[in-house]
Every structure is written in structure tokens, then in C-alpha cells.
Amino acid sequence: MKLNLKKAGLLLSGVVMGSKLFAQTPADTTIKTQDYVQPFSGGFRTWSVGLHGGMMSPYTIFRGQEDYKTPNERWGYGGYVKKQLLHSFGLQANFFRGHVQGTTPNGINIYNRFETKIKYAVDISANITLANINWRNHKSFMQPYLSVGGGSMNYSTSLYANAGATAANARTDDFQQFYIPLGAGLKVNLAPGINLDLGYQVNFVQSDNLDGYNYGSGNDKFSYAHAGLEFSLGKRSKPQLATHNPVNSMRVEYLTAERALQMQVEQQRAANEQLRNDLNTTNANLARLTTDSDGDGVFDMNDKCPNTPRGTKVDGQGCPLAAPVTKVYVTEEDKRVVKDAITNLEFDLGKATIREKSFPSLDRVAELLVNKNFSLKLAGHTDDTGSDALNLKLSKDRAESIKAYLVEKGANASRIEATGYGEAQPIASNKTAAGRQQNRRVEFTLF
Structure with a gap:
């Protein structure tokens, strides 16, 4: 019993700690197409499927007067289909199977052990995603969640008598009952559209016959701790709605508009600077119309040979006149x-x-x-x-x-x-x- 208590305590601590963590991917000034979607524009992946397996036990974190003192863990498995309606809310159709077993009943009972085979359990649950809102991050890395719903399960319960008891050695009964699943968990993003799903679920059966033994005034319940994978359906280019951060998208929109305005200011400042440079160039060109730097009588703007020495005879383009050619003959x-x-x-x-x-x-x-x-x-x-x-x-x-x-x-x-x-x-x-x-x-x- 102490071992079971430790296991459940560790599992619950992990879920609670996960709900406190805002483990986000760092904010980036570059808008990535797989992370960013314009607010209220759609473009998300909203359908997903999941498979999981784990441990079932008549012991739960909601301690009460259990019919059997010693719970035994048995394996279970299941899957689900989920439709994410909002960033933090989705509807999920669940299915699971498994076994629940316990020994040593409370009170006087000729049967000392029970084993319940859950043939099928189906329900519709609301899934509430927590802690995926953050101002500075495009998408969350972990999503703690809560779930609650209702459904129907079909199971058969087998009772096994004490040694030497006068009752039949075994008895099996079949039941169809309504149950309420209440769960909490944590999803970790392994890759775009693939999440690790860690969950703990308590199933409240609306009867006291899950263990085949009516003891006390409360209904039976059992727990299902599981791990599995969730796969988002749709185009890989679209982000998953449950992992998307709408608040940060609005922040990105604001920062983008702010950057665009700042760019317009910078462009206008650059344009003003260009106009100033053009005006200075025009003034300099006007000054050259009457400037003769080398004093050869040809203005600089028409002078093809600037900086000729003072007193040099030049042509109309300001270049020195050629010296008389002296003919030299080959002897x-x-x-x-x-x-x-x-x-x-x-x-x-x-x-x-x-x-x-x-x-x-x-x-x-x-x-x-x-x-x-x-x-x-x-x-x-x-x-x-x-x-x-x-x-x-x-x-x-x-x-x-x-x-x-x-x-x-x-x-x-x-x-x-x-x-x-x-x-x-x-x-x-x-x-x-x-x-x-x-x-x-x-x-x-x-x-």
C-alpha cells in the first residue's frame, strides 16, 4: 500500500510541477512560419489522435474507504480522437481497456480477491489546456491539462474465494455502468505535430459493483496512469492549435507594426539626407561654372587638363598646346x-x-x-x-x-x-x- 502511495504521489507531483512550468521556446525577432499565425486568421491543425498504455489500480489519489485493502496494479491501454476548438479547450472521444485487481477485502467476505476485466470504456471528455499563454514566446514546449467527461463501460468481475470457504471457488458477473473520468496530465512537444502524453485519470463508477463487493455507502473508483503519443493531423506547415500562443501572436503583430513604422521613419530620414546631399552637389556644380583653379583661362567644368602649370599655353579644353614637331630621319x-x-x-x-x-x-x-x-x-x-x-x-x-x-x-x-x-x-x-x-x-x- 505504501509503494502504491509513493507511485501516485510522484505522478501527481509531476503533473502539478508541469502545470507550474512555462517551458517555452525562446522568443525570436524572426517570425517563423511554423510558429506564427496571424491572430484570428485560422490556419491551425485542430484534429489529433493518440495512443497510450499504462497502469490501472483500484487505488486513487482520492482516498476513501476502499472495499479491498491491497490494490494490485495491472496493465491497460487505449486511444482517443481530439478536436481542439479553442487554444485552451478541446473535445476528446476516449477508449480504453484493461484489468483492475485487489486482494484482502475489508470486513467479512468469503472472497479474498477480485479481478475486473474492463472489456471497453468509451467517453466524451472536455480537455482544458493550461499554461500555454506567454507574452514573449511563440509556442509552448509543455502543456499541462485537465480533463473531465462522462461515458459508459462494460466490464466483468470475477471473485475468488478464500481457501477452505464453503462458497463456490469463483464467481463472475457482467455489468454495464456509467462512469465519470477526471484527469490531469502533461504534454511535451517532441516534434512539430508529435507530443508525448503523460496522464493520470480517476474513473468514478456510478455503482459499487466494480469489485463485486458492496462495502460501505460509496461507489467504486479506479485510477489509470498512462503514457503515450499524440499525433496532430493536417498539413505540417500549420501549427497545432493546442501548442500555439495567441497572446504572443498579438504581441508580434504589434511589434511588426511598430518596426514597419520605424522603417518608414528611417526611410524618410534617409530621403531627407539624400535631398540635402543633392542640394550640396547642386551648389558645388554651380560654383564650378565660374571657377578656374589653375588660372589657364578655361573654367574647371570645361577643363580637360586641370592643374596645368601657370603660364602654360593651352587650347580651348585647357590642355597644353603641342610643341613643334622636329623630324628625325633614320640614317x-x-x-x-x-x-x-x-x-x-x-x-x-x-x-x-x-x-x-x-x-x-x-x-x-x-x-x-x-x-x-x-x-x-x-x-x-x-x-x-x-x-x-x-x-x-x-x-x-x-x-x-x-x-x-x-x-x-x-x-x-x-x-x-x-x-x-x-x-x-x-x-x-x-x-x-x-x-x-x-x-x-x-x-x-x-x-
């Missing part, structure tokens, strides 16, 4: 310098690396370019040994290598053009070694 001596560079030009085999032997004649070409400001075109060529792509790259690299050397010696890079033609322009036959040697060349064109 025979200049051509000899270039020809000497071509004759002495050598590269490492298959590479664009200039050999040191070629440096003195290239230095004279660089000096010529610097002193007379000549332009130079470098055209690289190869024989037909190797692939077209490789020859084209090698000829281009060798021409670029010569250009880099000349620029390093002071020549103007913008006046030197380096091009590679690969094997496309031979000057001799590639079938002989001598012909291939002539085709491996870099041509210098001075102008």
Missing part, C-alpha cells in the same frame, strides 16, 4: 646599328633568355632609341620544329624579352611593339638546318 649608321644587333642576337636553346654575347649591340640600339626617340617594331619568328602553339609562344616571348631589355636600358616602352609570328613567315626552307637557322630570327624595324 645609314642607325640602320647599321640595328643590323649589327640582329647579327649578334642569340638566345638559349628553346628559350627566350638572351645570351650575354648579345648585350653590347642591344645597348647601342637602346642608346639610339633614347637619343633620337625612334619607334621600333620587334617581330619574332621560329622554324617549324615543334607545335604551332609552342612556336608562336616562343617567338612572342623572345620579342618581349628584347623589349624588356631595351626598356630596362632607358627606351620608351610605349614606342616599342613586340609581336610573335611563330613559324608562319619563313624566309628559307625548313627542310635544311641552314634554312631553319635563318627562320629562327627576330626582325628589327626602326622608324
Whole structure:
């Protein structure tokens, strides 16, 4: 009996503690579609089904004068279909089966043990959800609840006689009785639309024949402590009505409207700032109409060459006038310098690396370019040994290598053009070694 008392006490404590907990998912400034539904707009899952199993006992938390002193726990199971009408109120159709058993009757009785088989019990109950209202959270994590209803059960009671009693060893009677289920429990959200259901229910039978023994003036009752799963029906995108927080949805609506108003204020402030910047830009542009920063006689807005030195003669766009062009002619001596560079030009085999032997004649070409400001075109060529792509790259690299050397010696890079033609322009036959040697060349064109 003490063990039963402890079990029921722990179960009741768990339910009471659950009703005190507002275990909620944290508030979030981001509105999640699975948590948020606009107030009074519908869009919820309201139908659900559940299955459960647990322990039945003639012992209940409502202590009274039980007909039998020693209750024995037996298993029971059942299920339900629920329609959630409001956030905190729903109607539930319940069904369960099981056994109730006890020994050692109070008073004088030739039968010392009873076992009642509940063939079926059906009822309609009101389910009241508690503690799912909170200002700061979208949905609750736990929902304590209370339930009360009424229904009918069919059961058969078997009585077993004491050893040596003169009565028949066993007696079985069948009954159909009205009963009132009164329960409390706690639902824990495991996943969207799936809840763990922990409950304790006391069933008040409207007769004193549940144990087959009329003792005292009260009706019989028995308890059913159970655990099970509840599954919400409908689209997964919709939240479950029983777990939804309508107060927080109204709060979200208020905060959303407040944020929208704040955004409008910020946008108007940004627009005002843009107008101020545009006005400043317009004033600056107007000032430029009469501004000549470098004093060359051309206003800044039309000056294509700002910051020209004082006293420089400029054209109508403010750019310095070109100096008179002095013609420079290519002499025979200049051509000899270039020809000497071509004759002495050598590269490492298959590479664009200039050999040191070629440096003195290239230095004279660089000096010529610097002193007379000549332009130079470098055209690289190869024989037909190797692939077209490789020859084209090698000829281009060798021409670029010569250009880099000349620029390093002071020549103007913008006046030197380096091009590679690969094997496309031979000057001799590639079938002989001598012909291939002539085709491996870099041509210098001075102008």
C-alpha cells in the first residue's frame, strides 16, 4: 500500500510541477512560419489522435474507504480522437481497456480477491489546456491539462474465494455502468505535430459493483496512469492549435507594426539626407561654372587638363598646346646599328633568355632609341620544329624579352611593339638546318 502511495504521489507531483512550468521556446525577432499565425486568421491543425498504455489500480489519489485493502496494479491501454476548438479547450472521444485487481477485502467476505476485466470504456471528455499563454514566446514546449467527461463501460468481475470457504471457488458477473473520468496530465512537444502524453485519470463508477463487493455507502473508483503519443493531423506547415500562443501572436503583430513604422521613419530620414546631399552637389556644380583653379583661362567644368602649370599655353579644353614637331630621319649608321644587333642576337636553346654575347649591340640600339626617340617594331619568328602553339609562344616571348631589355636600358616602352609570328613567315626552307637557322630570327624595324 505504501509503494502504491509513493507511485501516485510522484505522478501527481509531476503533473502539478508541469502545470507550474512555462517551458517555452525562446522568443525570436524572426517570425517563423511554423510558429506564427496571424491572430484570428485560422490556419491551425485542430484534429489529433493518440495512443497510450499504462497502469490501472483500484487505488486513487482520492482516498476513501476502499472495499479491498491491497490494490494490485495491472496493465491497460487505449486511444482517443481530439478536436481542439479553442487554444485552451478541446473535445476528446476516449477508449480504453484493461484489468483492475485487489486482494484482502475489508470486513467479512468469503472472497479474498477480485479481478475486473474492463472489456471497453468509451467517453466524451472536455480537455482544458493550461499554461500555454506567454507574452514573449511563440509556442509552448509543455502543456499541462485537465480533463473531465462522462461515458459508459462494460466490464466483468470475477471473485475468488478464500481457501477452505464453503462458497463456490469463483464467481463472475457482467455489468454495464456509467462512469465519470477526471484527469490531469502533461504534454511535451517532441516534434512539430508529435507530443508525448503523460496522464493520470480517476474513473468514478456510478455503482459499487466494480469489485463485486458492496462495502460501505460509496461507489467504486479506479485510477489509470498512462503514457503515450499524440499525433496532430493536417498539413505540417500549420501549427497545432493546442501548442500555439495567441497572446504572443498579438504581441508580434504589434511589434511588426511598430518596426514597419520605424522603417518608414528611417526611410524618410534617409530621403531627407539624400535631398540635402543633392542640394550640396547642386551648389558645388554651380560654383564650378565660374571657377578656374589653375588660372589657364578655361573654367574647371570645361577643363580637360586641370592643374596645368601657370603660364602654360593651352587650347580651348585647357590642355597644353603641342610643341613643334622636329623630324628625325633614320640614317645609314642607325640602320647599321640595328643590323649589327640582329647579327649578334642569340638566345638559349628553346628559350627566350638572351645570351650575354648579345648585350653590347642591344645597348647601342637602346642608346639610339633614347637619343633620337625612334619607334621600333620587334617581330619574332621560329622554324617549324615543334607545335604551332609552342612556336608562336616562343617567338612572342623572345620579342618581349628584347623589349624588356631595351626598356630596362632607358627606351620608351610605349614606342616599342613586340609581336610573335611563330613559324608562319619563313624566309628559307625548313627542310635544311641552314634554312631553319635563318627562320629562327627576330626582325628589327626602326622608324
